Amino acid sequence: MVIKLEKVDVVVVGTGWAGGVVCAELSKAGYKVVALERGKNQTREDYIGVKDELRYTNRYEMMQNLSSETITSRNNLDEVALPVRTRKEMMAGTDLGGGSVHWAGACYRWTPYDFEIKSKTIERYGKGKIPEGMTIQDWGITYDEMEKYYDKWEKTAGISGEADPNPLAAKRSSDYPNPPMKESPPIKLFKEATKKLGYHPFQVPAGNLSQSYTNPDGEAMNACMYCSYCTQYGCDFGAKSDPLVSVIPTATKTGNFEARVGANVRRVLYKNGKATGVLYVNTLTGEEYEQPADVIVLAAFTFTNNRLLLLSGIGEPYDPKTRKGVIGRNYNGQFGITFLGARGFFDEKKFNYYAGAGALGGVISDYAADNFDHTNLNFLNGGGIEMRQYGSGPIATNKVPKGTPSWGAEFKKKSVHYTNRSLVVWYTSANMAWWHNYLSLDPTYKDDNGDPLLRVTFKYTDQDRNIAKFGIEKSREIMEAMGADIVDEDEVPQEFDHVYDGGHYAGGVIMGTDPTTSAVNNYLQMWDAENIFVIGASAFPQFAGHHPTETVGALAYRASEGIEKYLKEGGMLVAKKEVSTQV
Amino acid sequence: MADNPKGVQDKKGMSRRTFMKNTGLVAGGVVGGGLFGSLLTNQLQDKPAVQSTQENGLIQDARVFFSRGQDFDILAAATERIFPKDDLGPGAIELGIPYFIDKQLSTEWGINAKEYMKGPFAVYTTNTGTHNNSRNQSQQGPNAETQVPAPTPRYQTKMTRSEIFVTGLREMDNVAQKEFGASFVKLTGEQQDEVLRMFDEGKVDLKGIGSKNFFNMLLQTTLEGAYADPVYGGNKNMMGWKMKEYPGPRASYMAQIEVDEFVKLEPQSLRNYQGH
Numbered sequence A: 001m002v003i004k005l006e007k008v009d010v011v012v013v014g015t016g017w018a019g020g021v022v023c024a025e026l027s028k029a030g031y032k033v034v035a036l037e038r039g040k041n042q043t044r045e046d047y048i049g050v051k052d053e054l055r056y057t058n059r060y061e062m063m064q065n066l067s068s069e070t071i072t073s074r075n076n077l078d079e080v081a082l083p084v085r086t087r088k089e090m091m092a093g094t095d096l097g098g099g100s101v102h103w104a105g106a107c108y109r110w111t112p113y114d115f116e117i118k119s120k121t122i123e124r125y126g127k128g129k130i131p132e133g134m135t136i137q138d139w140g141i142t143y144d145e146m147e148k149y150y151d152k153w154e155k156t157a158g159i160s161g162e163a164d165p166n167p168l169a170a171k172r173s174s175d176y177p178n179p180p181m182k183e184s185p186p187i188k189l190f191k192e193a194t195k196k197l198g199y200h201p202f203q204v205p206a207g208n209l210s211q212s213y214t215n216p217d218g219e220a221m222n223a224c225m226y227c228s229y230c231t232q233y234g235c236d237f238g239a240k241s242d243p244l245v246s247v248i249p250t251a252t253k254t255g256n257f258e259a260r261v262g263a264n265v266r267r268v269l270y271k272n273g274k275a276t277g278v279l280y281v282n283t284l285t286g287e288e289y290e291q292p293a294d295v296i297v298l299a300a301f302t303f304t305n306n307r308l309l310l311l312s313g314i315g316e317p318y319d320p321k322t323r324k325g326v327i328g329r330n331y332n333g334q335f336g337i338t339f340l341g342a343r344g345f346f347d348e349k350k351f352n353y354y355a356g357a358g359a360l361g362g363v364i365s366d367y368a369a370d371n372f373d374h375t376n377l378n379f380l381n382g383g384g385i386e387m388r389q390y391g392s393g394p395i396a397t398n399k400v401p402k403g404t405p406s407w408g409a410e411f412k413k414k415s416v417h418y419t420n421r422s423l424v425v426w427y428t429s430a431n432m433a434w435w436h437n438y439l440s441l442d443p444t445y446k447d448d449n450g451d452p453l454l455r456v457t458f459k460y461t462d463q464d465r466n467i468a469k470f471g472i473e474k475s476r477e478i479m480e481a482m483g484a485d486i487v488d489e490d491e492v493p494q495e496f497d498h499v500y501d502g503g504h505y506a507g508g509v510i511m512g513t514d515p516t517t518s519a520v521n522n523y524l525q526m527w528d529a530e531n532i533f534v535i536g537a538s539a540f541p542q543f544a545g546h547h548p549t550e551t552v553g554a555l556a557y558r559a560s561e562g563i564e565k566y567l568k569e570g571g572m573l574v575a576k577k578e579v580s581t582q583v
Numbered sequence B: 001m002a003d004n005p006k007g008v009q010d011k012k013g014m015s016r017r018t019f020m021k022n023t024g025l026v027a028g029g030v031v032g033g034g035l036f037g038s039l040l041t042n043q044l045q046d047k048p049a050v051q052s053t054q055e056n057g058l059i060q061d062a063r064v065f066f067s068r069g070q071d072f073d074i075l076a077a078a079t080e081r082i083f084p085k086d087d088l089g090p091g092a093i094e095l096g097i098p099y100f101i102d103k104q105l106s107t108e109w110g111i112n113a114k115e116y117m118k119g120p121f122a123v124y125t126t127n128t129g130t131h132n133n134s135r136n137q138s139q140q141g142p143n144a145e146t147q148v149p150a151p152t153p154r155y156q157t158k159m160t161r162s163e164i165f166v167t168g169l170r171e172m173d174n175v176a177q178k179e180f181g182a183s184f185v186k187l188t189g190e191q192q193d194e195v196l197r198m199f200d201e202g203k204v205d206l207k208g209i210g211s212k213n214f215f216n217m218l219l220q221t222t223l224e225g226a227y228a229d230p231v232y233g234g235n236k237n238m239m240g241w242k243m244k245e246y247p248g249p250r251a252s253y254m255a256q257i258e259v260d261e262f263v264k265l266e267p268q269s270l271r272n273y274q275g276h
Helices: A017-028 A053-058 A117-125 A143-157 A185-196 A247-254 A301-312 A409-417 A462-481 A549-569 B016-023 B035-044 B048-055 B069-082 B097-105 B161-180 B189-200 B211-227 B236-244
Strands: A002-004 A008-013 A033-037 A071-074 A257-261 A263-271 A274-282 A288-298 A329-333 A340-345 A361-364 A383-388 A422-429 A438-446 A452-457 A486-489 A505-508 A529-534
Touching (some): A008 A017, A008 A549, A017 A033, A017 A143, A017 A247, A017 A257, A053 B211, A185 A361, A185 A462, A247 A257, A263 A301, A263 A529, A288 A301, A288 A549, A301 A438, A301 A452, A301 A505, A329 A438, A438 A505, A529 A549, B069 B097, B069 B161, B069 B189, B069 B211, B097 B161, B161 B189, B189 B211
Parallel strands (some): A008 A288, A071 A452, A288 A529
Antiparallel strands (some): A263 A274, A274 A288, A329 A505, A340 A422, A340 A486, A383 A422, A438 A452
16 A cells, blocks of 8 residues: 655655755755655764774675665676676665765866767767767767856865866866865875876865865865775765765755655656656555655666666667667766776885875876877777875785785785785776667566566677776886886776676766757756656766766756756756767 | 485484484494594594684684584684785784684675575576676775786575585585595695685586685685774784784874875774774
8 A cells, every 4th residue: 555645846866966966956945855765864973983894895884785686787688687696796885875975085077078079079080980889979068068067066065176287177167165185105106207207197186075164055074084994984074075964964954855764766656758756665664655746856876767767667768779769778887997007016115005085196187088189099088097095904905916826825925015015006997888788677687576677788898998908008107107116007807797896887867969869958857757857877978087976966966957947937948959860 | 415424314303312223323432433423523622723712712712603613624724824824923813714704604794694695596607707806805985996816706606605615615625535535624734725726716616606706705704804803803912903014993194194104003993993
């Protein structure tokens, strides 16, 4: 028996950065907003005194419990997809505040090239540069139009950074709200080496605050203590830019907002072109509720956004055979073939590598986006080259030079010796979109409610292998210039290995100007349902060569503006433009 | 139950006396000197292998998962080969790693409580593909360093981690018997390494699970036992952290983050950090 609740203006599914921004902006504007979070409640008090690597890193304390629901995964269309069963293979942040509570905090604006990758590639290199079957497309919004949303999110989140000194870097309307984080010795080493090679190093822009700060909404955040318990942990100092210390308190104090935890949304209720509300289950009592609303916002991370639309029958599912349909199209992301580079072992130098923070590091953008000439290169786009200092957990950090056995006396001796004497430089390479990489519902495997699991079909291409090789080579050059005694290169994996441990998965409900090849317009409003807004990395038509969270935050501000406009005027906010070109 | 010793039936509701009459077992009597008989006597002997940890009377060093002492002894011997005592410091047994693993297998992790264990299961690991999860995993979130070691079969078995460990350890003993005609704990160090290498290279069939999956779990839990907080039973007296000069959980490294030379700090435990 479904209990029907009182209608509200806006219901938001998911309370991470995407959902959190919408909750704050709409409740500030006086609308009645309800957020539904399937995880449990959590606050800063949950993270005081619990710096325990085994529990948080190895036993995935903050990650989704897969016993009731996971995804299935395959490489090719003709294969049977198998479930991704363990949290070591599929790690997705859950609970109030979403994945960004355990987030590392690296923040990059994506570049002008990324937002118009198709037209700018053709403009510079000709149509032939885009291989057949690579389905990249322009977003329908430019960097110049995104700049103010990036700026707004940076100030809400208190990002600590310095402008990219690369002359090709995109312009900023103002500086970061906080100065960059401290320069540790490994970062100094990285900067000296990259300057010697003619590159333009700068501090990784960080969602770990360099000083105590109060954001424009009046939320106070503290300074980071470089304690190293950051990625996969909640921050016990409230020094990490996440919704728990920013947009959720802001929404709450307006009095127009209510967050319901333990609320697992199963369907979006949808009739002749409009949504009427959502159906959700209270995970503790099992009771089913219908929450009516004028506007439905899906902000539940890429997989759930896609799955809810497929389960609810909203939008035409993508079919790889005909290459028609939009839901599930252009699935993309960064996986094991990204973040490859070169690891250096130093016999003379020893670093205080037990110290660090999620986004402490140095980076260069000289080989990012289209900042370098691709005429004679066999791949598109690029990536940042980073040297990150997370602070090494003792269980996790047992790096040994290649050829060292992975267990036994020699392994123990070398791993202990190199514990604080090894650094890595890697390439955060972009990932394009292809007709054969997509999301759909699995024909066999089900969740606890009997609903089909989401199925991922994804494989690597020469684009991925070539860009990884390029990055490894450049990383090696830099690690050698840093003076490492031994430099080991990562090996390029031949095929995607069904491991989803980075949180960088995107696409499936992508932005564009043509409703036959995109699901949402540039306000993230669905072409097929004017009162549904689908926010998050699911909107990315392809992946750039940098971390995604800042772009998710900026898009959430863009969508909030659109939602307010829709609530006032109604109707489609962007004119449809049928573009004749293909897929 | 496949590995029931000869002559012992699983009969329900049988009284102890009838059981003894039917099976010819009498106190101290040995049924034809079979495996079952030696197991009985074996239990009562002192076990030098784990003796050292009992000397400092640590109350938590007792089995809570392994019901057969022999399985635990195989585990202890295997972890000591994986993480041996040397001039840097103690090995697995002295660090309490076997008891750490025993405890972990009795937690929700041991019974896969938070993993997706709904069928159907692709029982044979050959067609499940592999995943290149780094064995010396550095789990640091989305920017995890992913060196690409030999591929590991995806986790597609119906068996839980605790079942895999029991199956794997007993198979280790069978391989030892087959290769060297003695139980694993009785082999020389080099012979034990030879058996471990066969598991590491996936040369052993564990019926339903690749031996590499088991072996990777053994490596992972050995490292976890060496370097997790001592509250979990391993890293005894923080000797693992002392070897690596790891300070333990701290509120802040503001004073160290910009310093060039290495700053050695005495390790503190989670217990200290939580204010005791």
